[in-house]
Amino acid sequence: MANVGLQQVNKVYDNGFHAVKDLNLDVREGEFMVLVGPSGCGKTTALRMVAGLEDITSGTLSIGEKVVNDVTPKDRDIAMVFQNYALYPHMTVAENIGFGLRLRKMPKPEIATKVKETADILGLSQWLDRKPGQLSGGQRQRVAMGRAIVREPSVFLMDEPLSNLDAKLRVQMRAEVQRIQRRINVATMYVTHDQVEAMTMGDRVAVMRSGVLQQCDHPQHLYDHPDNLFVAAFIGSPAMNLYEASLSEDGNTVRLGSQQLVLPVACRSAHPGLARFAGKKIILGLRPEHLPAATSAAGTGPLLAGHVDLVEALGSELMVHFTIDARRVRAEGATAADEEVITEAGEGVARVDPATTVRAGDKLTFAVSADGMQFFDPDTENAIWT
Numbered sequence: 001m002a003n004v005g006l007q008q009v010n011k012v013y014d015n016g017f018h019a020v021k022d023l024n025l026d027v028r029e030g031e032f033m034v035l036v037g038p039s040g041c042g043k044t045t046a047l048r049m050v051a052g053l054e055d056i057t058s059g060t061l062s063i064g065e066k067v068v069n070d071v072t073p074k075d076r077d078i079a080m081v082f083q084n085y086a087l088y089p090h091m092t093v094a095e096n097i098g099f100g101l102r103l104r105k106m107p108k109p110e111i112a113t114k115v116k117e118t119a120d121i122l123g124l125s126q127w128l129d130r131k132p133g134q135l136s137g138g139q140r141q142r143v144a145m146g147r148a149i150v151r152e153p154s155v156f157l158m159d160e161p162l163s164n165l166d167a168k169l170r171v172q173m174r175a176e177v178q179r180i181q182r183r184i185n186v187a188t189m190y191v192t193h194d195q196v197e198a199m200t201m202g203d204r205v206a207v208m209r210s211g212v213l214q215q216c217d218h219p220q221h222l223y224d225h226p227d228n229l230f231v232a233a234f235i236g237s238p239a240m241n242l243y244e245a246s247l248s249e250d251g252n253t254v255r256l257g258s259q260q261l262v263l264p265v266a267c268r269s270a271h272p273g274l275a276r277f278a279g280k281k282i283i284l285g286l287r288p289e290h291l292p293a294a295t296s297a298a299g300t301g302p303l304l305a306g307h308v309d310l311v312e313a314l315g316s317e318l319m320v321h322f323t324i325d326a327r328r329v330r331a332e333g334a335t336a337a338d339e340e341v342i343t344e345a346g347e348g349v350a351r352v353d354p355a356t357t358v359r360a361g362d363k364l365t366f367a368v369s370a371d372g373m374q375f376f377d378p379d380t381e382n383a384i385w386t
Contacts, residue, residue, distance in 0.1 A: 063078070
């Protein structure tokens with residue numbers, strides 16, 4: 001086993017495009033590290049540099065105790081699973097899994113033993129004699145993983161391996177990939193653009209934007225304590241509701257459009273940095289689950305009234321789409337054409353109890369969970385904590 005270390009790693013292409021900027025990241029032995037971010041954020045480029053498929057412009061890449069900047073891919077003791085399975089259609093499952101071992105001139109009995117052990121781990125034993133065309137998408141993906149696992153690498157790299165699967169199978173394969181990674185227990189770097197996938201799979205998640213690492217932490221900490229507006233908006237589904245707001249002169253009240261939310265003492269204590277913004281503009285973040293419908297059992301926290309535009313019944317919950325008269329901060333990834341609509345309109349989403357009686361056109365009052373309120377500096381976009 002080995003760890004992976006990237007210190008001040010940069011990638012600049014010949015046309016001047018700076019794809020990865022001063023990346024510092026350590027992947028521990030046995031850790032499942034997920035790199036996530038929108039298209040073009042540099043996550044796949046970072047993975048390809050670890051694999052040796054992209055040259056490093058500057059910085060240091062180490063695997064274990066060895067600096068591998070100039071080491072060829074085949075000598076880095078890594079294995080990679082790509083988005084497309086790249087299986088040989090004329091070979092059986094067993095032949096596909098053992099192909100790399102045959103290239104190494106490993107004795108046939110040893111290859112057979114390793115292929116069988118790998119197939120047992122992946123639940124492929126009964127399909128060893130089949131060809132890829134006779135397998136489901138999930139089974140083909142497991143064969144691709146088996147071809148990497150059988151080599152017993154020190155580092156396992158995965159580049160969006162589930163993106164070609166349908167939605168239901170992707171959910172099933174998330175658990176499969178995690179189970180396999182726990183069993184082989186090697187440092188794993190996994191790239192995805194799907195933040196739900198990142199949150200459910202990673203021991204830690206590294207969020208990237210425009211080649212820059214924004215934050216790297218445990219999934220729940222990213223969710224509860226984002227470092228900046230980008231991480232807050234990107235992590236979570238549905239996304240956090242973000243609005244332009246202002247703090248009163250005494251720092252006790254947030255004005256959100258025509259409404260005022262009184263901040264409980266516990267909320268102000270959890271965000272002592274808010275004192276610096278008394279009388280100033282801020283950005284207020286409210287996650288959908290922190291906006292239950294106001295009832296007698298909902299507590300005595302701040303209240304927010306909204307006009308209901310749409311109700312989605314999901315069985316276990318209702319997703320209530322509402323509008324208030326505050327300006328919503330532009331959502332990351334919106335196109336230029338959408339920007340004016342997004343910032344002018346005060347759309348929001350709330351998760352409410354399925355027993356709530358509500359329909360489009362109603363006015364609904366939400367009991368804001370003060371513990372879940374998040375605040376951001378509109379100038380720096382950094383979270384306001386201390």
